[in-house]
Amino acid sequence: MMQLNIPDRDYLNSGHVGCPGCGATIAMKLALRVLGEKTVVVIPACCWSIIAGNYPQSALKVPILHTAFATTAAAASGVRAALDMKGDTETTVVGWAGDGGTFDIGFQALSGAVERQEDFIYVCYDNEAYMNTGVQRSSSTPYGTRTTTTPGTEWKKTRKKNIVEALAAHRISYTATASIAFPDDMMRKFKKAMEMKGGPRFIHVFASCPTGWGVASELSIKIARLAVQTNMFPLYEVEDGVKYTLNYKGNRSIDEYLKMQSRFKHLTEEDIQTIQEMVNEDWQLLLRKIGP
Amino acid sequence: MTTAQASSDHISLLISRSKISTEINKTGSWCFVRPGYQDRTAPCSAACPVGEDIGRIEMLAVQGLFKKALETILQENPFPAVCGRVCFHPCEGACNRGEFDEPISINKLERFLGDIAFLDGFGPSILNLPNNGKKIAIVGAGPAGLAAAYFLTRLGYVCDVFEAADAPGGLLRWGIPSYRLPSDILENEIQRIQNLGVRIHCGEKLSEDFLIEAKERYQAVFLGCGHGRSTGMNIAGEQMAVDGLKFLYRIRNGEKLPMQGTIAVIGGGNSAIDIARSLIRLGAKPIIVYRRRKQDMPAFEHEIKMALEEGVQIQELLSPVRIDQDGSDYILSLQEMKVGEQDADGRARVVPKDSKTQSLRVNQVFSAIGAEPDEVWKVPPEKIPEILTLSHCTITQQDLPIVFGGDLTNSNKSVTDAVASGKQAAMALDTLFQKGWENINDRLSECRVGNSPALSMEIYMGGDRKNRSRHIVAYNEVNIDYFQPCNRVVSLSVPLQKSICSFDEIDHTLSTTGAMSEAQRCFNCGICNGCDNCRLFCPEVAVTLEDNKRQINFDYCKGCGICVVECPRSAMVIEEKKV
Amino acid sequence: MKKVIEGSHAVSEAVRLARVKVLSAYPITPQTHIVESLSEYCADGSMDARFMCVESEHSAMASVIGAASGGVRTFTASSSHGLALMHELLHWASGARLPIVMAEVNRALGPGWNLWMDQTDSLAQRDTGWIQLYCEDGQEVLDTTIQAYRLAEMVNLPVMVVLDAFFLSHTYEPVNVPDQEQVDRFLPSYVPRIQLDTANPCALNQMAPPPVYMEMRHSTQMAMEQVPRLFKQVEDEFFSIFGRAYGPVETVLCEDAEIVMILTGTAASTCRQVISDLRSKGEKVGLLKLKMFRPFPTELIRKILEPIQKVAVVDRNFSFGASGIFAQEIRAALCNYPEHPPVFGYITGLGGRDVTPEILEDIYWRTRNNATPKAESQWVGLDQEIVES
Numbered sequence A: 001m002m003q004l005n006i007p008d009r010d011y012l013n014s015g016h017v018g019c020p021g022c023g024a025t026i027a028m029k030l031a032l033r034v035l036g037e038k039t040v041v042v043i044p045a046c047c048w049s050i051i052a053g054n055y056p057q058s059a060l061k062v063p064i065l066h067t068a069f070a071t072t073a074a075a076a077s078g079v080r081a082a083l084d085m086k087g088d089t090e091t092t093v094v095g096w097a098g099d100g101g102t103f104d105i106g107f108q109a110l111s112g113a114v115e116r117q118e119d120f121i122y123v124c125y126d127n128e129a130y131m132n133t134g135v136q137r138s139s140s141t142p143y144g145t146r147t148t149t150t151p152g153t154e155w156k157k158t159r160k161k162n163i164v165e166a167l168a169a170h171r172i173s174y175t176a177t178a179s180i181a182f183p184d185d186m187m188r189k190f191k192k193a194m195e196m197k198g199g200p201r202f203i204h205v206f207a208s209c210p211t212g213w214g215v216a217s218e219l220s221i222k223i224a225r226l227a228v229q230t231n232m233f234p235l236y237e238v239e240d241g242v243k244y245t246l247n248y249k250g251n252r253s254i255d256e257y258l259k260m261q262s263r264f265k266h267l268t269e270e271d272i273q274t275i276q277e278m279v280n281e282d283w284q285l286l287l288r289k290i291g292p
Numbered sequence B: 001m002t003t004a005q006a007s008s009d010h011i012s013l014l015i016s017r018s019k020i021s022t023e024i025n026k027t028g029s030w031c032f033v034r035p036g037y038q039d040r041t042a043p044c045s046a047a048c049p050v051g052e053d054i055g056r057i058e059m060l061a062v063q064g065l066f067k068k069a070l071e072t073i074l075q076e077n078p079f080p081a082v083c084g085r086v087c088f089h090p091c092e093g094a095c096n097r098g099e100f101d102e103p104i105s106i107n108k109l110e111r112f113l114g115d116i117a118f119l120d121g122f123g124p125s126i127l128n129l130p131n132n133g134k135k136i137a138i139v140g141a142g143p144a145g146l147a148a149a150y151f152l153t154r155l156g157y158v159c160d161v162f163e164a165a166d167a168p169g170g171l172l173r174w175g176i177p178s179y180r181l182p183s184d185i186l187e188n189e190i191q192r193i194q195n196l197g198v199r200i201h202c203g204e205k206l207s208e209d210f211l212i213e214a215k216e217r218y219q220a221v222f223l224g225c226g227h228g229r230s231t232g233m234n235i236a237g238e239q240m241a242v243d244g245l246k247f248l249y250r251i252r253n254g255e256k257l258p259m260q261g262t263i264a265v266i267g268g269g270n271s272a273i274d275i276a277r278s279l280i281r282l283g284a285k286p287i288i289v290y291r292r293r294k295q296d297m298p299a300f301e302h303e304i305k306m307a308l309e310e311g312v313q314i315q316e317l318l319s320p321v322r323i324d325q326d327g328s329d330y331i332l333s334l335q336e337m338k339v340g341e342q343d344a345d346g347r348a349r350v351v352p353k354d355s356k357t358q359s360l361r362v363n364q365v366f367s368a369i370g371a372e373p374d375e376v377w378k379v380p381p382e383k384i385p386e387i388l389t390l391s392h393c394t395i396t397q398q399d400l401p402i403v404f405g406g407d408l409t410n411s412n413k414s415v416t417d418a419v420a421s422g423k424q425a426a427m428a429l430d431t432l433f434q435k436g437w438e439n440i441n442d443r444l445s446e447c448r449v450g451n452s453p454a455l456s457m458e459i460y461m462g463g464d465r466k467n468r469s470r471h472i473v474a475y476n477e478v479n480i481d482y483f484q485p486c487n488r489v490v491s492l493s494v495p496l497q498k499s500i501c502s503f504d505e506i507d508h509t510l511s512t513t514g515a516m517s518e519a520q521r522c523f524n525c526g527i528c529n530g531c532d533n534c535r536l537f538c539p540e541v542a543v544t545l546e547d548n549k550r551q552i553n554f555d556y557c558k559g560c561g562i563c564v565v566e567c568p569r570s571a572m573v574i575e576e577k578k579v
Numbered sequence C: 001m002k003k004v005i006e007g008s009h010a011v012s013e014a015v016r017l018a019r020v021k022v023l024s025a026y027p028i029t030p031q032t033h034i035v036e037s038l039s040e041y042c043a044d045g046s047m048d049a050r051f052m053c054v055e056s057e058h059s060a061m062a063s064v065i066g067a068a069s070g071g072v073r074t075f076t077a078s079s080s081h082g083l084a085l086m087h088e089l090l091h092w093a094s095g096a097r098l099p100i101v102m103a104e105v106n107r108a109l110g111p112g113w114n115l116w117m118d119q120t121d122s123l124a125q126r127d128t129g130w131i132q133l134y135c136e137d138g139q140e141v142l143d144t145t146i147q148a149y150r151l152a153e154m155v156n157l158p159v160m161v162v163l164d165a166f167f168l169s170h171t172y173e174p175v176n177v178p179d180q181e182q183v184d185r186f187l188p189s190y191v192p193r194i195q196l197d198t199a200n201p202c203a204l205n206q207m208a209p210p211p212v213y214m215e216m217r218h219s220t221q222m223a224m225e226q227v228p229r230l231f232k233q234v235e236d237e238f239f240s241i242f243g244r245a246y247g248p249v250e251t252v253l254c255e256d257a258e259i260v261m262i263l264t265g266t267a268a269s270t271c272r273q274v275i276s277d278l279r280s281k282g283e284k285v286g287l288l289k290l291k292m293f294r295p296f297p298t299e300l301i302r303k304i305l306e307p308i309q310k311v312a313v314v315d316r317n318f319s320f321g322a323s324g325i326f327a328q329e330i331r332a333a334l335c336n337y338p339e340h341p342p343v344f345g346y347i348t349g350l351g352g353r354d355v356t357p358e359i360l361e362d363i364y365w366r367t368r369n370n371a372t373p374k375a376e377s378q379w380v381g382l383d384q385e386i387v388e389s
Helices: A023-035 A047-051 A069-085 A099-104 A107-115 A163-168 A183-195 A217-229 A254-258 A269-290 B003-008 B043-047 B054-062 B066-076 B080-086 B090-094 B106-119 B143-154 B183-195 B210-217 B244-252 B270-282 B301-310 B415-435 B437-446 B512-520 B533-537 C007-017 C032-044 C057-069 C080-095 C138-155 C180-186 C210-242 C266-280 C298-305 C325-334 C357-369 C384-388
Strands: A039-043 A064-066 A092-098 A121-126 A174-179 A201-206 A236-239 A243-246 B033-037 B135-139 B158-163 B199-202 B220-223 B262-266 B285-289 B313-315 B318-326 B329-342 B348-362 B364-367 B387-389 B393-397 B401-405 B543-546 B549-552 B572-576 C002-006 C022-025 C050-053 C074-078 C101-106 C131-134 C159-164 C172-176 C249-252 C259-263 C285-290 C292-294 C310-315 C343-347
Touching (some): A023 A047, A023 A092, A023 A121, A023 A183, A023 A201, A039 A069, A047 A092, A069 A092, A069 A107, A069 C022, A069 C050, A069 C057, A099 A107, A099 A163, A107 A163, A107 C057, A121 A183, A163 A174, A163 A236, A174 A183, A174 A217, A183 A201, A201 A217, A243 A269, A254 A269, B033 B549, B043 B054, B054 B066, B054 B106, B054 B512, B066 B080, B066 B106, B080 B106, B080 B183, B080 B415, B106 B183, B106 B512, B135 B210, B143 B183, B143 B401, B143 B415, B183 B199, B210 B220, B220 B415, B244 B270, B244 B364, B270 B285, B270 B301, B285 B348, B301 B313, B318 B348, B387 B437, B393 B415, B401 B415, B415 B437, B533 B543, C002 C007, C007 C101, C007 C138, C007 C159, C007 C172, C022 C057, C032 C050, C032 C074, C057 C080, C074 C080, C080 C101, C080 C210, C131 C138, C138 C159, C138 C172, C138 C210, C180 C210, C249 C266, C249 C298, C259 C266, C266 C285, C266 C357, C285 C298, C298 C325, C310 C325, C310 C357, C325 C343, C343 C357
Parallel strands (some): A039 A064, A121 A201, A174 A201, B135 B220, B158 B199, B220 B401, B262 B285, B262 B364, B285 B313, C022 C050, C022 C074, C074 C101, C101 C159, C259 C310, C310 C343
Antiparallel strands (some): A174 A236, A236 A243, B033 B572, B329 B348, B387 B393, B393 B401, C131 C292
């Protein structure tokens, strides 16, 4: 942190109603440490619309615009336009949505906004299901997951959507993955994104959910770290949609990650092998993009 | 302002807009477990005979706070530059990092800090000593006696140290060759002890009568005069063997002793190794003859390794039976031995192998099979009513409290154990005067480092270290995700061909950058180094930092436990909330 | 300055004169001419504004919500399916109490696809908390759009300026386009009561639990209730500068009328001629042109209709399973009067079909010749052959 030259100040208030060990809360805390007070956060329906506080409270020391579920990127575009027209180009506008609000219902608005080259940072804090509504599957839910809408033997049999590749395909200036378990890397990326004004920047933050994943709250960071260490969630950056940089090479096997979480407890060794193969395949695909 | 605008102020505008912080919600009520800061004991410290606070020392070194790091060593040991050279460093064997890649070079770091004290001219680090008016006589200015004087002085006693030789240091000065411990290093550290006010009287060989005289002038006596006489071999022709300890003394005394030919050195201790390596430097070809196996040698492993590298031969399982002269040569008759059952202390017993003997023709024979007290009054008496046997000393109280320490009582005859003896003696005597004979054991027990016999003077004197948990951090309690594999630092040394031609010191002291990067490898097991993970990750912003001190704000802590798990060094604990 | 322009361009001229800062829209026929001309104004520099070409009407409304929350004057335009897609955000805009102005071109909803005039799209949004103002001609569109900003910013409620597809949006008429200086006098620069401000950070629109939600909605209604009074104030000021006023409702020959026909939009113009013709034949008929639909000017309407014998409401819209929407609202406004005239509801001109003088005369005579309505709604002008096919 010292080398990133980030002031030691938090813009998250105590007393919010996030679950104990909430990864999404840690994500916000880390992000705002970098972004600072000149930030407007646009939040759609998601866990954070609860965490941020009921009327008349706010959990953040920066302005928040709560907006409808599908509209993060559109509303953020509008805020940006207003600030620009008022001559305020300093303030960073941040869209802050969950995986449902990004991969699913908000995807159209996001795609539209980044194609228009809207000048904002869009953050998807990904807890891999609709957690706020009680753990229903989203298109970010990984293969093998049991949720309340993929119950019993009907656990999710389709892959997680690769949102970073989808965004990189828009050829935006900056797309990156980040993890709350790698705060230095995450904050570096936020700083980089913050300084790349003039267009959309997308950061996909892996934010563990002890409640929804069936992990003890104290292991929230550990599980997020394992996701990176197993290459389940690789840390990398894509500039202009073409220049790939890998930030971490994992080498642990996926069963260590899966077996810590009750959402995967039904998986057989064979299923775990299938997932390992998927992870390997995705990893190889990524390495090819990274290049030599 | 137009009328229309003015009227808009009266239009009801109750919207969902925040006015206050969520801080009014005391979410601390959610929690049923409470995390807390609890510094714990590092395994290295528990393994160190003097219980140095190694995890903290390395933490300070990383921060470049060398003076503070040095002062932390000096809390427990007045000889960092000496021990940084000659200690057998059991700390490194216990180091958790050893399980990860390689142990921290604790010994080299201690030497670095010990040396930098003189290079940087760090002034007296312990000031404003108390004076309780009591005087202690200390017999022998070796590491045990000097350590006893050092610690007693810090506790407020006036100490007179009586040394038979004409300079202080004991074994450090006369027994350890200068390629391992240059004399200026030793003198600097002795000077620092003298600077505290310790009076050293050299050339004063005391007799048993002193114990009677002392009653008038002193409140107690510490006997740390070591083993002054080589142990005899009880074999025919023994008188033809050179006394190894005297030989080392003569070398340190500056005598020129050119040697040549093959020389047998009988023994397996550190002295045997020192003698053999000195002989190499003087031009001879030494052969160490030892009655057990190489792995049974009491000499420190790294010393044996160095000796072998330098060209010393070791012949094992050979027990000398007689020495005969043959012209200018000597014939050493040796009984071949074999490994039998284990003896009481776990070492393999060796027994003669049939009646097989062999002979070894050499130019000289040196004996180095051990040492013993030169006078009987230096041996702790038995069967007296008031006698207390501790790990590193024995106290008797007849007319005058007398502490027998150092090599007189230590089972492990190392410099660091000698320092531990002096420290234990100081604490025991002080407790005797403050709280009485019957409280010595309990009081000392309170000052133990972890579960080891090592004692901490910092704890005894009521320093911060007394708050540390006795729990010794195990490897699996370290969060190794926060550490990257990294080889330990290697110090530069004089090339072998050159080093075996002189008594100059072989190893160089680490560079500042080398030392800092090595200290950086330290897990700092159980010791908060202010890494701030707890505060960085806390989702409740419930970790406060004021005056460099972190605290949990239980108004908001939900007890998630992330801070405890993500503490890289196991310096936090979680416990159930008391209702 | 008089210009011959389309109804769509009357909107655009007004938006330019209102010095709107952020515009956002998604194209849909028949709204396109509005946004095309505004794009040109932004491109040629005659308007200092940001025009956002978003990917849907949902995002169009969301982005103006974002911009209005940022504290600037905003505009969007839509129609039909586009408006329906915005529905969620219409609630959001009013709940957030943002003074957004939208031009809504009345067009039928599919299926089957239909691009033409029909009021069901805007009337289906009646419960979203927007002020709705229906316009009759190009001049009214221009004037109402400028007034809409004044009104919206006074009460912190969004305003929908409604105009008929093609009959108004694509029809060229002479329109008096006022000077910028005059408009600036009427509409000073925007001083927001709500805005995101990093110097004074607060959250907007967050969770409002049961103990406060009702009070917030009550507050919106309190503001709505001030609208008729404030609209008059706005119009008076507008009149003092521009010499034109319209009123929430306009009455034509109602004072001595036995039957009053109620219409909105361009059909009101047709009705003016029909009434004139009927009067010349000795029929005591009047016209009530309804401009303000939300808030519904109940008091005003009661007062006008109280002495009338019969009311004929012409709806170019329909609420399935019920009746024409304007008729419903008129009935609701009158029902608490002990002696109120019967309300005859007529459905006509859906999906772009002409509302001809003949149809309106037919409606008059049906009302004249029946003591009470035969049904809640009578469909006028149906082609029986198609109905029965």
